[in-house]
Amino acid sequence: MAVIQGDGQIVHLKGQVSLDRHGQVVGQNDLRAQVRKVLENIRDVLAPMGGQMADVISLVHYATDIEAFMTTGDIRQEFFAAPYPVTTTIQIERLYRQELMIEIAAIAEIPHSRFRHPEQDRPGAT
Structure with a gap:
């Protein structure tokens, strides 16, 4: 499967983990x-860039237990609809924090038409 990019703003997100705003x-x-x-x-x-989950075109999952991760499809379907992002899933030994x-x-x-530059990238932003 392949995704053909259109003419929107491509945004690469760093790997996201299960931390709240306080790092817990x-x-x-x-x-x-x-x-x-x-x-x-x-x-x-x-969201602050004007993005939605429907804009996600690619995901790479780094899971410590690939079999357990494969049972979470119902959760992922709550966030994505067809056409789904192309995905790669890789089993790893551990992440940078043992609990993750x-x-x-x-x-x-x-x-x-929806893209907004993040505040920190705007001239004069602090």
């Missing part, structure tokens, strides 16, 4: 809760 792990020992929080974090990173079970990196293409 959400869903310790609960992969399903962590997947939900990671997808919420992706949504929340895209999943990291997801995303690429989105936000239509120019």
Whole structure:
């Protein structure tokens, strides 16, 4: 499967993990809760730029237990609809914090009509 890019603004998100705004792990020992929080974090990173989950064209999942991760499709379907982003899933030994079970990196293409530069990139922003 392939995704053909259009003419929107391509945004590469760094890998998102299951941390809240205070840096605390959400869903310790609960992969399903962590997947939900990671997808919420992706949504929340895209929103200030005018992005939506429908704009995500590619995902790379780094999971500490690939079999357990594959049972979270129902959660992912709450955030994405067809056509789904192309995905790659990789099993890893661990993430940078032992409590984390999943990291997801995303690429989105936000239509120019909706795209807004993040505040920190605007001239004069602090």
